[in-house]
Amino acid sequence: MIIGRCIGETSPTEVNFISDEMPQVGEYVCLNYDDKQVLGMIETMVRGNVSLNEDIYNPATVKMITEIEGTESYIKGKVRILGDVNDHLKLPRTPAPPGTPVELANKEILKDVFKVKNPLKLGSLINQKDIDVEVNANSILTRHLAILAMTGAGKSNTVSVLIDGMLDYDVPVFVFDMHGEYKDAEFKNGEVNVIKPSINPRYMSFNEIKKLANISKNAFKQERYFRRAFKKANKLVEEGAASTNNFLMIIKGVLIEMGNDEELSAGEKNDILGVLNKVDDLIEKYANLFDTNRGNILGNIQIGKANVLDLSQTDEYAAEVLVSHILRNSLQRRKNYFNKSSNETLEFPVFFILEEAHILAPKRRESDSKFWIQRVAREGRKFGLGLCLVSQSPKTVDQDALSQMNNMIILRLVEPDDQRHVQSASESLSEDLVKQLPSLNVGEAVLLGLMTKVPTLVKIDEFKGRMYGGDIDVIGEIAKYKKDSKEELKQQEEDLMNLGYDY
Known part of the structure; x- marks a missing residue:
């Protein structure tokens, strides 16, 4: 025609x-x-x-x-x-x-x-609903993906459709679930494996523990004493002189021993006391984060399942540490597997989905989680580690990390700064397509990158399984609270009457 x-x-x-x-x-x-x-x-x-x-x-x-x-x-x-x-x-x-x-x-x-290898169906063409839109799942896994949208545009539904499609290939998906949206989800193609957000401190790096101990980069003396105690604790464990059952207490014991040195000046003892106080705060504040009885957290990942790390009850510092810890270990263990340089290996590829990417890889702030996101984004594809960054605030996501995402699913974006930031990170997003982003309806998206042969305007399928993440019915919640309160008051009045009180 x-x-x-x-x-x-x-x-x-x-x-x-x-x-x-x-x-x-x-x-x-x-x-x-x-x-x-x-x-x-x-x-x-x-x-x-x-x-x-x-x-x-x-x-x-x-x-x-x-x-x-x-x-x-x-x-x-x-x-x-x-x-x-x-x-x-x-x-x-x-x-x-x-x-x-x-x-x-x-x-x-x-x-x-739209006929591709390793097809993963995301939806259908906006203007021709009888044409299915399938993307190359392998290209997503090896070249990474960003899912970007304003709040309420359909990110969680898109992520769920993506996860279900990956599970159809038995891909071990690992979700850093910042709001507990996926821990109770029901996927057609696989089960959810909820992973407790805890780490054996024995497997943590010095920088990870130091961050949780709130020792700043400028606190040179405290950092020096803490590093000495950390190294000494590791040496005691390796030599069999101490048990790993409570690694943080070993660090504390080393610091106490250091502080008892009579040759130290009052100022030096005071610095060590400051570190001791921070270690005490660390143990008390993050008691639920540390599990000295568990092995490496990567051992909990299961093939063919949505492995969900529930971070909804952790603060931002703990979330950053968990992300950096898991990505660092994953990359190192995959390298070990390929190079056969160590028995500490991760024997299968993993696809990581990071919600709230603007928090974990912020544009204007350095963090260990951002560092390891950037490292995996650059090196991970060589070792079978894929990344998916999800954010409702693209303008605050680190430009380097975002530019490494060779595939993008962009839902509705109204904020001009968000649009410009995304466009600068993707050579496939033309000025004319950018102008279409504010007019997209909920669940509609622009697909770009190596996962599809051509730029595509798609209506994402509605995820049929159970999940959370939609808007709360605030009016309904208030009405239910008022109804429950009235019923509770009425029940109290009836109880008083039955006891013989004239209420």
């Missing part, structure tokens, strides 16, 4: 066209010229009237012209060239001649375009 013809100057990457009918932004079209069948996507549409131009400032003039000429207007659009259908979607080297017909792409072409 011909919907228009090319006009003006054309290029191998885009053409303008004029149309008799109003097609929809996001629809795919074909241009046939020079023995090529070139696929394109409509990125912008405008409607105008030559007589009713922007230089008219009098409404009466507009009314008069409309009465004389009627309401006829022209329809103009821009097509982004995606590639030659018959040449593996390579961009053509020659532009389409002006006057070339612009036709809607037929179903056969589109079905072939």
Whole structure:
């Protein structure tokens, strides 16, 4: 079906066209010229009237012209060239001649375009709901993914559809669940394995424990004493002189012994006492985080399950430490597995999903979690570690980490700073597509990257399993509270009457 013809100057990457009918932004079209069948996507549409131009400032003039000429207007659009259908979607080297017909792409072409290896169904085309949109699951795992949207645009549903699709391939998915949205979810293709957010401090790095002990980078003396105690505690454990049952208490004992040295000055003893106080606070504040009886936390990951680390009850410091600890160990153990350099290995790939990426990989603040997110983003694909960053505040996500995400699912974004930040991180997101982001409805998204052959406007499938994360019915909650309160008061009155009180 011909919907228009090319006009003006054309290029191998885009053409303008004029149309008799109003097609929809996001629809795919074909241009046939020079023995090529070139696929394109409509990125912008405008409607105008030559007589009713922007230089008219009098409404009466507009009314008069409309009465004389009627309401006829022209329809103009821009097509982004995606590639030659018959040449593996390579961009053509020659532009389409002006006057070339612009036709809607037929179903056969589109079905072939969305036919990929290792298919994972995310939804259907916004404008053609009978065309399924499948992405290459392997490309997501090896080249990482970002899911970005404003609050309420459908992130949690998208993540759930993605998890269920990965479980269909028995991929061990690991979710850093910041709000407890997935711990009780029910997936069609696999079970949820809830992992307790606790670490054996024996397996923690010095920087991880130091962060929880709240020893700042500027506290050089306290850091020096704490490092000595940490190293001495590890040495005692390795030599068998102390048990790992309470590693933090071993550190405390070493510090007490250091403070009893008569040769130290009063100032030095005071510095050690400051470290001791922070270790006491550490033990008391994070008692639930430390489990001296558990092995390495990576041993809890199960293949073919959604492994959910429930971080809903942990503070930001603990969450950052858990993320850095798990990513650091995963990368090192996968390297050990490939290089056969140690028996401490992770023998299978893992796909990590990090909710609240703007907290774990902040743009304007350094943190261990951001450091290891960046490391895994750069090196993880070589060792079978995939990342998915999820955020409702893209502008505050670290640019380096975001730019390493070679695939993106972008749902509705209204904030201009968010749009610019995402566009600067993705070479596939054109200015015209950016302009479409505020107009997306809930559950609609732009797909970009190596997981799909072409940029796509998709309606994400509705996740059918049970999950949390939607908006709370606040009015309903208040009404229920008032009803329960009235019933409780009435019951108390009845109890008093039964006891013989005249209430």
